[in-house]
Amino acid sequence: MSTVLLNRIALATCLVALPLISRAADMPTPPTVAKKPHAVVAPGGTRQDEYYWLRDDTRKNAEMLAYLKAENAYADALLAPTKPLQDTLYAEITGRIKQDDASVPYRERGYWYYRRYETGKDYPIDARRAGTMEAPEEILFDQNAMAAGKGFFQIGDSEVSQDNKLIAWAEDDVGRRQYVLRFKDLSTGKVLDDVVRNVEANIVWADDNRTVFYVEKDPVTLLSTRVKAHVLGTPVAQDRLVYEEQDDSFYLGISRTRSDKYLCIGVESTVSSEYRCAPAADPREFVVIAPRQRDFEYSPDHLDGRWVIRTNWDAPNFRLMTLQDGQAWGDRALWSEFVAHKDDVFIEDVELFDDFLAIEERSGGLLRLRTLTADGKSEFVASDEPAYTMSLGMNAEPGTDWLRYGYVSMTTPNTTYERNIRTGERRLLKRDPVLGGYDPANYVTERLWATARDGTKVPVSVVYRRGFKKDGTAPMLQYAYGSYGSSTDPRFSPTVVSLLDRGVVYAIAHIRGGEEMGRAWYENGKLLNKKNTFTDFIDVTRFLVAEGYAAKNRVAAQGGSAGGLLMGAVANMAPEDYRVILAQVPFVDVVTTMLDESIPLTTNEFDEWGNPKEKAYYDYMLSYSPYDNVEKKAYPSIFVGTGLWDSQVQYYEPTKWVARLRDHKTDTNPLVFRVNMEAGHGGKSGRFQRYHETAEYYAFLLQELGVAQ
Numbered sequence: 001m002s003t004v005l006l007n008r009i010a011l012a013t014c015l016v017a018l019p020l021i022s023r024a025a026d027m028p029t030p031p032t033v034a035k036k037p038h039a040v041v042a043p044g045g046t047r048q049d050e051y052y053w054l055r056d057d058t059r060k061n062a063e064m065l066a067y068l069k070a071e072n073a074y075a076d077a078l079l080a081p082t083k084p085l086q087d088t089l090y091a092e093i094t095g096r097i098k099q100d101d102a103s104v105p106y107r108e109r110g111y112w113y114y115r116r117y118e119t120g121k122d123y124p125i126d127a128r129r130a131g132t133m134e135a136p137e138e139i140l141f142d143q144n145a146m147a148a149g150k151g152f153f154q155i156g157d158s159e160v161s162q163d164n165k166l167i168a169w170a171e172d173d174v175g176r177r178q179y180v181l182r183f184k185d186l187s188t189g190k191v192l193d194d195v196v197r198n199v200e201a202n203i204v205w206a207d208d209n210r211t212v213f214y215v216e217k218d219p220v221t222l223l224s225t226r227v228k229a230h231v232l233g234t235p236v237a238q239d240r241l242v243y244e245e246q247d248d249s250f251y252l253g254i255s256r257t258r259s260d261k262y263l264c265i266g267v268e269s270t271v272s273s274e275y276r277c278a279p280a281a282d283p284r285e286f287v288v289i290a291p292r293q294r295d296f297e298y299s300p301d302h303l304d305g306r307w308v309i310r311t312n313w314d315a316p317n318f319r320l321m322t323l324q325d326g327q328a329w330g331d332r333a334l335w336s337e338f339v340a341h342k343d344d345v346f347i348e349d350v351e352l353f354d355d356f357l358a359i360e361e362r363s364g365g366l367l368r369l370r371t372l373t374a375d376g377k378s379e380f381v382a383s384d385e386p387a388y389t390m391s392l393g394m395n396a397e398p399g400t401d402w403l404r405y406g407y408v409s410m411t412t413p414n415t416t417y418e419r420n421i422r423t424g425e426r427r428l429l430k431r432d433p434v435l436g437g438y439d440p441a442n443y444v445t446e447r448l449w450a451t452a453r454d455g456t457k458v459p460v461s462v463v464y465r466r467g468f469k470k471d472g473t474a475p476m477l478q479y480a481y482g483s484y485g486s487s488t489d490p491r492f493s494p495t496v497v498s499l500l501d502r503g504v505v506y507a508i509a510h511i512r513g514g515e516e517m518g519r520a521w522y523e524n525g526k527l528l529n530k531k532n533t534f535t536d537f538i539d540v541t542r543f544l545v546a547e548g549y550a551a552k553n554r555v556a557a558q559g560g561s562a563g564g565l566l567m568g569a570v571a572n573m574a575p576e577d578y579r580v581i582l583a584q585v586p587f588v589d590v591v592t593t594m595l596d597e598s599i600p601l602t603t604n605e606f607d608e609w610g611n612p613k614e615k616a617y618y619d620y621m622l623s624y625s626p627y628d629n630v631e632k633k634a635y636p637s638i639f640v641g642t643g644l645w646d647s648q649v650q651y652y653e654p655t656k657w658v659a660r661l662r663d664h665k666t667d668t669n670p671l672v673f674r675v676n677m678e679a680g681h682g683g684k685s686g687r688f689q690r691y692h693e694t695a696e697y698y699a700f701l702l703q704e705l706g707v708a709q
Contacts, residue, residue, distance in 0.1 A: 027078070028074055028077035028078055029074075030074050030662055030671065031067060031070035031071055031073075031074055032662075033051065033054070033067050033659045033662075034053075034063075035050035035051065035663075036050060036051075036052070036053045037050065038050065038052035038053065040052065040591075040592055040595070042591075042595050042612060042613065042618060043613050043614075043615065043618070044612060044613070044614075044615050044618030044619060044622070045618070045622075047591070047592075047622075047628070049592065049656070050660075051655075051656040051659045051660060052592075052656070054067070054652050054655050054656055054659070055650070055652040055656075056652075059644055059645070059651075064655075067655075068644070068651075068655065068675045068677070071655075071658070071673040071674075071675060072673075072674065072675055072677075074672075074673075075672045075673060075674050078670055078672060079672065079696065079699070079700060081703075082696075082699035082700060082703055083699075084709075085699040085702065085703065085709050086692075086695045086696050086698075086699045087695075088709065089498055089694075089695035089698050089699055090691055090692060090694075090695040092436065092497075092498045093494060093495050093498060093691045093694065093695065094688055094691055095435060095436045096434050096435050096436045096438060096494045096497065097435065097494065097687070097688075098432075098433040098435060099117060099118070099119040099120065099121075100116075100117060100118060100119050101116070101117050101432075101433065102114055102115065102116035102117070103115045103116070103430075104394075104404075104416045104429045104430045105129075105133055106394045106395075106396050106404070107396060107397060108160075108396040108397060109160075109162070109164055110130065110131060110164065111128045111129065111130055111131075111160075111164060112128060112129045112130075112131075112132070112133050112135075113126075113127075113128045113396075114126075114127060114128070115127070117687070118144075121144045122144065122147070122687055122688050122689060123142075123143035123144045123146075123147050123153070123687070124141075124143055124687075125139060125141070125142050125143065125144070126139070126140040126141040126143070126155075126158070127139050127140060128140060138186065140158070140160075140167055140184075140186070141155065141158070141169070143155060146171070147173075150173045151678030152172070152173055152174060152175045152645075152678050153171070153172070153173050154171065154172045154173075154175075155169050155170065155171050156170045156171070156172060156177070156179050156200075156201025157169065157170045157179075157201040157202055157203050158170070158203070159203045159204065159205055159212075160186070160205075161205045161209040162205055162207055162209055162260075163209045164186070165185070165186055165187055165209065166183060166184065166185060166186060166205075166209065166232075167183070167184050167186055168181060168182070168183050168203045168205065168212050169181070169182055169183075169184075169203070170182075170199060170200070170201040170202075170203060170214075172201075174645050175643060175645040175646070175678070176222075176645045176646075176647045177201070177222070177647050177648075178197075178198050178199075178217060178219075178222065178647070179198075179199050179200065179201050180195060180196070180197050180198075180199070181194075181195070181196035181197075181199050181203065181212070181214055181230075182194070182195055183212075183232065192232065194230065194232055194233070194236070195236070196214060196230055196236050196239070198216065198217050198219055199214045199215060199216055199217060200214070200215040200216075200217060200224050200252075200253070202214065202215045202224075202253050202254055204254050204255060204256055204263055206229075206263065206280060206281075206283050207280045207281045210231055210232050210233075211229050211230070211231050211232075211283075212229070212230050212232070213227060213228070213229050213242065213254050213263060213283070214227070214228060214230065214254075215227055215228075215252055215253060215254060216228055220598055221248070221597070221598060221599070221600055221602075221603070222600035222601075222647050223248055223251075223600065223601075223603070223604065224245075224251055224252035224253065225244060225245055225248075225252065226241060226242075226243065226244045226245070226252075227241075227242040227243040227244075227252065227254055227265050228240060228241055228242060229242050229283075242265070242283075242286065243265050243276070243286060245267050247267075247269075248597070248603040248604070249269045249270075249603050249604055249606060249607070250267040250268060250269045250604070251267065251268050251269070251604055252265070252266070252267050253265070253266050253267075253268075254266070256280065257277070257300075257301055257302035257303070258301050258302060258303040258351075258352045258398055259302045259303045259304070259398075260280060261279065261280055261281075261302060262277045262278065262279060262280055262302055263277065263278055263279075263280050263283045263286075264276070264277040264278075264286075264289075264300065265277075265286055266299070267292070268297070269604065269607060270484075270604075270605065270606075270607035270608050271294060271295050271297070271607045272292050272293060272294050272295065272296055272297060273292065273296075273297045273298055273299065274288060274289075274290070274291060274292035275288070275289045275290070275298070275299070275300055276288045276289065277289060277300070277302075277329075287329050287330070288329065288330055289307070289309075289323075289329050289330070290329075290330065290331075290332045291330065295312075296311075296312070296313055297311065297312045297318075298310065298311035298312075298313065298332075299311075300323075301350070301352055302352075303352040303353075303354070303398055304352075304354060305324065305325045306322050306323065306324050306325060307322060307323040307324075307325075308320055308321075308322055308338065308350065308352055308357070309321045309322070309323065309335060310347060310349075310350055311335075312519070313332065313335075314341070315341035316341070316518075316519045316520065317341055317342060317343065317344075317345060317346040317347065317518050317519050318341065318346065318347040318348075318519075319337060319338075319339055319340055319341040319347065320337075320338045320339035320347065320350060320357075320359075321335035321336060321337055321338055322335065322336050322338045323335050323336070339357075339359065339372070343518075344363060344364075344518070345361050345362070345363045345518075346361060346362040346363075346515060346517075346518040346519060347359060347360075347361050348360045348361060348362055348367065348515070349392060351392050351395055351403075352398060353395070353398045353399075353400065353403075354398050354399050354400075355373060355374050355401065355421075356371050356372060356373045356374065356401075356403075356421050357371065357372045358370075358371055358392060358395070358403050358405075359371070359372060360390075360391060360392050362487070362515065362516060362517070362518065364459075365447075365459035365510055365516045365517055366387070366388065366389070366390075366489075367389050367390055367391060367487070367489050368380060368381065368383070368390050369381040369390050369391070369392070369403075369405055371403060371421050373421060379421075381403075381405065381419060383407070385409045385411070385412065385445065386445070386446065386447045387409060387410060387445050387446065387447040387461045387490045388407065388408065388409040388412070388490060389406075389407070389408050389409065389489035389490055389491055390405060390406070390407050391405065391406045392404075392405055392406075393405045393406050393416055393417075393418075401420050401421055401422050402418045402419065402420055402421075402427075403418060403419050403420075403421060404416065404417070404418045404429070405417055405418070405419070408490075408491045408492050409445055409490055409491070409492065410443075410445040410461060410462075410463035410490045410491065410492060410493075410496075410506070410508075411440045411443045411444070411445050411463060411492065412431075412440055412492060413431055413432040413433075413434050413440075413492045413494075414431070414432045414491075414492060415428070415430070415431040415432070416428075416429040416430045416431075417429060432492075434494060434497075438494075438497060441466070442465060442466050443463055443464070443465055443466060443497075443500060444463065444464055444465075444466050444468070445461065445462065445463045445490065446461075446462045446463075447459065447460070447461055447462075447490075448460040448461075448462060448543075448544075448547075450509075450539060450540045450543035450544070451539070451543065452532075452535065452536050452539045452540075453535055453539055454532075456512070456524075456532075456536070458509065458510065458511060458512075458536050458539065458540055459510040459516060459517070460507055460508065460509055460510065460540055460543075460544070461490035461507065461508040461510065462505060462506070462507045462508075462544075462549065463490075463496070463500065463505075463506050463507075464500060464504075464505045464506070464549075465500045465501060465503065468503070468505065470547065470548035470549055471548055472545070472548040472550070472551055472552075473551050473554075474503060474504070474505050474549065474550050474551060474554065475503065475504045475505070475550065475551065475554040475555075475556070475702075475705040475706070475707055476504060476505040476506070476507060476544065476549060476550030476551075476554065476555050476556065477496075477499060477504055477505075477506050477507070477556045477557075477558060477701065478507045478508075478509055478537070478540065478541055478544070478555065478556070478557050478558070479506070479507070479508050479509070479557075479558045479559065479563075480508065480509040480510075480511050480537050480540075480559055480563060480566060481513075481514060481559060481560075481561075481562060481563040481566070482509075482511040482512065482513035482514055482525055482533040482536070482537070482559075482562070482563065482566055483513045483514075483525070483526070483533065483562035483563070483565070483566075483608070484513075484522075484562065484608060485513075485514060485515040485519075485522035486514055486515070487510070487514040487515050487516045488508055488510060488514060488516070489516075490508060495691070495694050495698070498698065499698065499701075499702075502702065502707050502708070503707065504702075504705070504707065505544075505549050505550055507540070507544060507549070509536065509537050509540040509541075511525065511532075511533050511536035511537050511540070511566075512524045512525030512529070512532045512533055512536050513525025513526060513530070513532070513533040526608055526609070527607075527608070527609070527610050527617075528610070528616070528617070528620055530609070530620070530621075530624065531569075531623075531624055533566060533569075534566060534569040534570055534573060534624065535573075537557070537566060537570055538570055538573065538574045538577060541555055541557070541574075541577050541578070542577065552577075553579055554579055554705050554706065555577060555578050555579055555580075556578065556579060556580035556581070556582065556701050556704070556705060557570060557578050557580070557581050557582070558581075558582040558583075558584075559582075559583065559584070559586075560583070560584035560585055560586070561584070561585050561586070561587055561648060561649055562587050563584075563586075564583040564584055564585055564586020564587055564588065564649070564654070565586060565587040565588060565590065565626065567581050567582070567583035567586055567626075568583060568586055568588040568626025568627070568657065569624050569626055569629075571583075571626065571635055571636060571638065572624075572626060572629045572630065572631065573624075575633065575634060575635050575636055578636045579636055579637065579704060579705060580636055580637045580638075580639070580700075580701050580704045580705060581635075581636050581637070581638045581639070582639050582697055582700075582701060583638065583639070583640050583641070583654070584640075584641045584642075585641065585642050585643065585646055585648070585649045585654070586626070586640065586642075586649065586653065586654050586657070587649045587653060588625070588626040588627045588653050588654060588657040589625065589626075589627040589628075589652075589653040589656060589657065590609065590621050590624070590625040590626075590627075590628075591612050591618065591621050591622050591625050591628060592627075593650075593653065594606070594609055594610075594611070594612045594621065595612050595613070599650060600647050600648070600650075601648060609621060626657060627653070627656060627657050627660060630657070630660045630661055630664045630665075631664060632664050632665075632666060633664075633665070633666055634665065634666050634667035634669070635661065635665045635667055635669065635671075636669060637669040637670050637671070637700075637704040638661070638669070638670075638671045638672070639672045639674070639697045639700050639701070640654050640657070640658055640671070640672065640673045640674070641654075641673075641674045641675075641676070641693065641697065642654040642655065642673075642674075642675055642676070643675075643676045643678075644675060644676065644677045644678070645678070651675070654673070655673075655675075658671065658673040669704075670700075670704070672697075672700060674693070674696065674697075676693075
């Protein structure tokens with residue numbers, strides 16, 4: 001290490017004032033919770049879990065609820081000094097939002113559809129107009145009225161019938177993603193008597209405009225298990241079973257093809273998929289497009305007399321194949337290659353148009369778009385920034401020469417363009433307004449490459465306020481996810497601006513476990529390679545500190561869900577590298593959860609984490625599981641958030657983790673546990689309510705980093 005770097009670190013150590021959350025003796029006393037012996041027995045070994053009793057699937061256990069309420073009361077008391085800063089942050093963040101905003105309208109089957117917001121209201125109004133945007137407005141949903149009096153409300157999916165006369169929607173007023181399917185007659189506004197409960201947010205109409213296909217959930221595991229058909233006006237008990245998936249490692253869904261000619265039932269696991277389709281005009285018999293096979297993934301779509309199939313068959317980064325109408329389904333040997341596989345380009349998605357294709361692909365860690373016309377002309381959609389995200393927009397109708405797409409970077413707000421593939425003309429349709437004097441020119445974004453400990457180059461996206469000096473004294477917040485092949489693309493955040501304006505550097509570490517660098521990037525961050533995800537994150541932190549982007553003792557880390565697992569792992573592995581950890585709905589009790597197949601998502605994810613009933617996976621998962629690796633040592637300041645009704649990461653995982661941390665940690669750093677008693681995995685509903693949560697943990701973050709208000 002250079003003398004200059006050592007001097008920078010020493011200087012930074014002296015510059016930071018003590019956090020404003022007091023460590024004095026008059027601090028509120030954190031709650032205590034009983035330990036109750038419990039043995040978790042597994043083929044790989046037996047472990048003691050003294051806080052296992054905190055799990056209550058009914059969420060009615062009085063002792064457990066009393067503990068959660070005590071944690072909330074402690075959080076209130078501990079964070080009371082930050083309340084003025086919370087209020088300031090909330091006002092800043094919501095002050096950047098144009099309250100009476102509206103989406104860009106799109107046309108489908110003769111109607112223009114859009115979403116708009118009214119000043120002071122939390123929820124959107126979904127509406128449409130017939131023929132032109134000058135026609136009278138027809139309100140589909142006033143979600144403000146629908147959410148009135150409810151602690152949580154969400155419409156997960158909605159679909160208009162093919163004749164434009166009816167609408168079906170799936171709503172959730174608990175937060176557990178057990179949706180209720182309802183229907184409305186759009187000509188009268190009357191909500192029909194038909195109600196189907198415990199379904200996925202996934203609806204498709206048949207061409208008869210009376211039959212709706214939906215996906216039923218298992219009431220215990222919440223897995224998508226059956227596709228059923230409901231005919232309006234008939235008892236739900238008589239709904240026809242269309243398909244039942246017997247393998248509980250697969251997710252289930254249903255969709256319409258681009259041509260509107262077929263309905264398709266898709267089943268997908270981490271490593272394989274299978275589709276069966278039927279004519280939308282007569283969807284009685286669904287036929288398999290290609291039978292499932294381990295490590296074989298594909299997704300078909302249909303338009304203009306052919307199927308276009310995205311597949312990893314002999315193509316780890318995926319390629320596109322075609323199958324013409326009239327050729328038999330069920331035999332992939334009949335598929336013809338259309339767009340070849342490339343080692344350095346990952347094909348993420350494709351949209352079919354009458355005269356061209358739009359391909360969403362990853363290269364060099366960036367998501368970009370390419371068009372391919374019928375005459376073979378291939379062309380990239382241009383960008384003006386080094387780090388950005390480009391994605392397919394709402395292209396509801398295939399008969400057009402205009403491609404609508406989204407563009408965003410860490411300094412450029414969400415922007416909707418459309419580009420003519422014949423002339424190259426580009427039209428700006430909308431850039432999300434950011435009020436409060438935001439000017440992109442005041443901020444700088446960079447794309448960096450950090451070297452991980454095994455020599456791998458890890459992409460990093462960084463943004464900061466113009467005028468920032470890389471002198472090793474700045475505070476920094478580093479974010480990552482790194483699981484399921486889900487890529488964390490550089491995007492604008494109206495909340496992060498409040499950090500940037502206070503001198504905080506914001507970094508996204510594009511670590512292994514996502515697919516930013518292609519399929520191999522994912523493969524090298526899951527199963528028995530999972531620790532690469534954690535060490536990549538730590539190595540990115542050390543790189544940014546060494547390069548002067550942050551002071552060693554002023555680094556915060558943030559992640560949620562599987563990214564919360566990342567937070568728990570780095571807190572155990574490298575607590576000295578982080579001043580603050582923000583862990584939202586964290587998946588921290590890996591081994592116990594993956595041993596229990598009654599818990600939602602467990603069986604679907606053996607190919608992501610491994611099956612701990614196998615000794616090799618048990619030992620490996622146990623070696624990094626955050627809950628199992630809590631030690632008697634000093635930890636950073638930690639803020640943990642969860643929702644009582646979370647169906648993705650059950651509330652008791654972070655609850656047990658916090659309890660064990662309180663019992664083991666030897667430091668006096670604050671540990672805050674905020675439990676939302678009326679929400680699930682996504683937190684509070686409503687566009688403003690969620691920012692109260694953000695303002696709370698941002699205030700905690702800023703004060704622990706020693707940032708002036």
